[in-house]
Amino acid sequence: xxxxxxxxxxxxxxxxxxxxDNQQAATIGDSARDYxxxxxxGDMGSLPAILGLVFLVVVFASLNDRFLTTYNxxxxxxxxxxxxxxxxxxxxxxxxxEIDLSAGVAGGASATIIALMLIDYDWNWVLATLAxxxxxxxxxxxxxxxxxxxxxxxxxxxxxxxxxxxxVPLKLIGSGGSLRFNDPVLRGLSIKNVxxxxxxxxxxxxxxxxxxxxxxxxxxxxxxxxxxxxIGLVVIRIGVLAVIVLGLTFLLSANRAPNPNLFNISGIPWxxxxxxxxxxxxxxxxxxxxxxxxxxxVGGNAEAARRAGxxxxxxxxxxxxxxxxxAAISGLLAASYTGKVSxxxxxxxxxxxxxxxxxxxxxxxxxxxxxxxDAVIGGAVIATIPNGLGLLNQASYINxxxxxxxLLLAASVDAISRRRRSSxxx
Amino acid sequence: MEPLLELRxxxxxxxxxxxxxxxDFAVYPGQVTALVGDxxxxxxxxxxxxxxxxxxxxxxxxxxxxxxxxxxxxxxxGLGVEVVYQDLALCxxxxxxxxxxxxxxxxxxxxxxxxxxxxxARETLSSLSVRTVKSVRQSVASLSGxxxxxxxxxxxxxxxxxxxxxxxxxAALGVAQTRQVLDLVRRLADRGLGVVLISHxxxxxxxxxxxxTALYLGRVAADVPTKEVTHGQVVELITAxxxxxxxxxxxxxxxxx
Numbered sequence: 001x002x003x004x005x006x007x008x009x010x011x012x013x014x015x016x017x018x019x020x021d022n023q024q025a026a027t028i029g030d031s032a033r034d035y036x037x038x039x040x041x042g043d044m045g046s047l048p049a050i051l052g053l054v055f056l057v058v059v060f061a062s063l064n065d066r067f068l069t070t071y072n073x074x075x076x077x078x079x080x081x082x083x084x085x086x087x088x089x090x091x092x093x094x095x096x097x098e099i100d101l102s103a104g105v106a107g108g109a110s111a112t113i114i115a116l117m118l119i120d121y122d123w124n125w126v127l128a129t130l131a132x133x134x135x136x137x138x139x140x141x142x143x144x145x146x147x148x149x150x151x152x153x154x155x156x157x158x159x160x161x162x163x164x165x166x167x168v169p170l171k172l173i174g175s176g177g178s179l180r181f182n183d184p185v186l187r188g189l190s191i192k193n194v195x196x197x198x199x200x201x202x203x204x205x206x207x208x209x210x211x212x213x214x215x216x217x218x219x220x221x222x223x224x225x226x227x228x229x230x231i232g233l234v235v236i237r238i239g240v241l242a243v244i245v246l247g248l249t250f251l252l253s254a255n256r257a258p259n260p261n262l263f264n265i266s267g268i269p270w271x272x273x274x275x276x277x278x279x280x281x282x283x284x285x286x287x288x289x290x291x292x293x294x295x296x297x298v299g300g301n302a303e304a305a306r307r308a309g310x311x312x313x314x315x316x317x318x319x320x321x322x323x324x325x326x327a328a329i330s331g332l333l334a335a336s337y338t339g340k341v342s343x344x345x346x347x348x349x350x351x352x353x354x355x356x357x358x359x360x361x362x363x364x365x366x367x368x369x370x371x372x373x374d375a376v377i378g379g380a381v382i383a384t385i386p387n388g389l390g391l392l393n394q395a396s397y398i399n400x401x402x403x404x405x406x407l408l409l410a411a412s413v414d415a416i417s418r419r420r421r422s423s424x425x426x
Numbered sequence: 427m428e429p430l431l432e433l434r435x436x437x438x439x440x441x442x443x444x445x446x447x448x449x450d451f452a453v454y455p456g457q458v459t460a461l462v463g464d465x466x467x468x469x470x471x472x473x474x475x476x477x478x479x480x481x482x483x484x485x486x487x488x489x490x491x492x493x494x495x496x497x498x499x500x501x502x503x504g505l506g507v508e509v510v511y512q513d514l515a516l517c518x519x520x521x522x523x524x525x526x527x528x529x530x531x532x533x534x535x536x537x538x539x540x541x542x543x544x545x546x547a548r549e550t551l552s553s554l555s556v557r558t559v560k561s562v563r564q565s566v567a568s569l570s571g572x573x574x575x576x577x578x579x580x581x582x583x584x585x586x587x588x589x590x591x592x593x594x595x596x597a598a599l600g601v602a603q604t605r606q607v608l609d610l611v612r613r614l615a616d617r618g619l620g621v622v623l624i625s626h627x628x629x630x631x632x633x634x635x636x637x638x639t640a641l642y643l644g645r646v647a648a649d650v651p652t653k654e655v656t657h658g659q660v661v662e663l664i665t666a667x668x669x670x671x672x673x674x675x676x677x678x679x680x681x682x683x
Contacts, residue, residue, distance in 0.1 A: 220541065221541070224541055224545065226540075226541060226544045226545065227544065227561060227562065227563040284537065287538075288536065288537030288538050289537050289538065290531045290533065290538065293520075293524065293528075293531055293538065294529075296517070296519060296520060296524075297517045297520060297524075297528055297529075299519065300517035300518055300519035300520060301515070301516065301517040301518065303513075303515065304515040304516055304517050304528070305517065305528070305529070307499075307511070307515045308515070308528040308529030308530075309499075309500065309503075309529040309530070310528070310529050368517070368518070368519035369519060421567070
């Protein structure tokens with residue numbers, strides 16, 4: 001290995017240092033073997049989600065020929081948006097080994113505030129959205145404070161909030177009523193599309209940016225003799241990302257109107273850039289900031305984190321604030337999709353979908369493991385279920401059964417892989 | 427030789443229980459000082475006072491010959507005193523580098539500075555001649571007990587600390603791993619650090635310690651160079667508080683050497 005000479009600090013005696021310290025898996029073959037070993041050791045990552053997605057797509061595509069149309073794909077993207085955003089928030093509390101059962105209704109309550117601000121107070125959409133996110137943040141602050149200062153289990157606190165927060169829309173809207181949600185910008189998130197040229201430019205920028213960053217990182221790590229992936233793997237990752245991003249852009253840029261001669265519906269739905277921006281932002285926070293590192297540390301061993309001088313209470317409160325604020329954005333996207341806010345908004349399956357999405361994407365229910373991308377991958381799987389079953393005109397009880405089953409399956413995979421991890425010590 | 431860290435006349439009570447009586451304790455640079463004593467003798471309390479976790483009822487805290495005020499663990503860490511606790515306080519889900527820098531991450535303009543952290547972690551581990559870990563990016567969950575202890579000690583050394591306190595570092599380890607850790611303890615002292623080894627294992631104590639401080643019911647029974655005592659004498663000091671002309675005399679005024 002050419003890097004070996006660089007890694008031996010010259011001051012260290014030749015016999016010491018890391019005789020076995022290898023900076024990289026030598027070849028793609030080695031890293032593939034590493035990956036298989038990790039899988040056997042129970043470190044499944046997002047693999048179950050990807051397999052699940054392939055399985056669902058094959059099943060639904062074979063049962064209904066409308067499933068694979070670009071029209072339905074765009075629909076799926078929009079439906080998945082609110083689930084993914086909620087799941088991204090849930091990832092933060094799951095990272096600490098906590099749970100937030102109230103996130104769905106917190107989203108509903110925040111969406112109600114947004115709608116009221118738009119309708120009754122004529123606020124513009126920016127201020128209304130900020131008010132909604134602030135509502136979520138306040139809810140998260142209250143939950144986080146109760147959990148970390150009083151030491152009530154988050155399960156109980158958020159169950160109480162799940163019940164109590166449903167009162168907010170019910171009181172503000174009134175039983176049986178609903179608020180229209182037709183602000184051109186906010187409603188447009190779901191029903192309007194990014195201009196095709198802008199979509200292509202953004203897609204290419206993302207691919208080029210990712211490639212540039214990956215290669216720069218590879219260069220700076222390998223030149224200093226630090227642990228890095230083999231170049232082959234880096235190139236493969238860039239290739240996969242390029243295929244997904246450019247492929248999706250291509251499909252969504254085609255005219256997908258059911259009757260293409262009369263209408264032209266094309267372009268990336270605005271929801272997608274919102275999700276992508278949130279994904280980038282939270283990935284950066286989790287992997288590149290001290291706050292993110294401390295979140296993982298508290299989730300892995302809160303006592304160790306405390307002794308290392310980390311303010312565990314602050315981290316815990318922040319996780320709930322982030323979760324509820326993301327729930328507010330998710331509630332906004334859900335309202336944007338349906339065009340209204342009703343007293344029941346957020347009180348249905350939303351939360352279980354989101355927890356299921358995070359867990360099936362690879363985030364552990366036991367804390368310490370999870371990524372923002374997990375929410376995106378898992379959310380795509382979870383959103384596919386109601387979408388595909390809807391096309392098959394199945395009764396809604398089937399939908400509930402399947403979703404519950406998927407959640408249970410994901411949690412089982414998580415529990416089993418955790419057991420295997422602790423015995424294999426990966 | 428001037429002690430690096432010294433406590434003089436420390437008293438500590440918890441409610442009505444008087445745990446430490448006029449304890450004097452000194453750590454010298456380049457030496458391993460073993461702190462021994464039976465369960466309840468006050469070893470843990472003394473360590474926690476040194477670490478700044480507990481306050482003192484009376485008594486003075488000297489560092490490098492200067493009297494210092496310590497009000498918490500951060501003050502103590504600021505002096506260059508690090509404690510490696512028995513339960514290792516490592517995060518299983520983080521890798522070795524991440525654990526070593528936990529709470530004190532290096533940052534650059536673009537967020538966490540992984541390059542600096544990995545380089546420094548590697549340098550520290552190789553300067554301690556640690557050769558058992560496969561990669562510094564290995565998660566701590568995959569390490570053996572001895573390797574974990576090594577990482578915990580390396581974490582303490584990383585910060586250019588001057589005094590390292592090790593609370594029962596070999597208690598849960600097998601023979602080969604105990605060997606690794608004791609070698610490491612010796613190397614720390616050879617680098618000029620003041621090392622405090624808290625241990626029940628007389629074999630370990632006699633192998634690496636330069637001095638032995640024995641606590642008996644909250645009092646210092648003896649503070650002697652290892653060469654001048656025998657195994658049996660230390661056991662008597664621990665269990666009875668005195669041994670021959672060593673230990674707590676009938677007159678408490680002459681109790682400490």
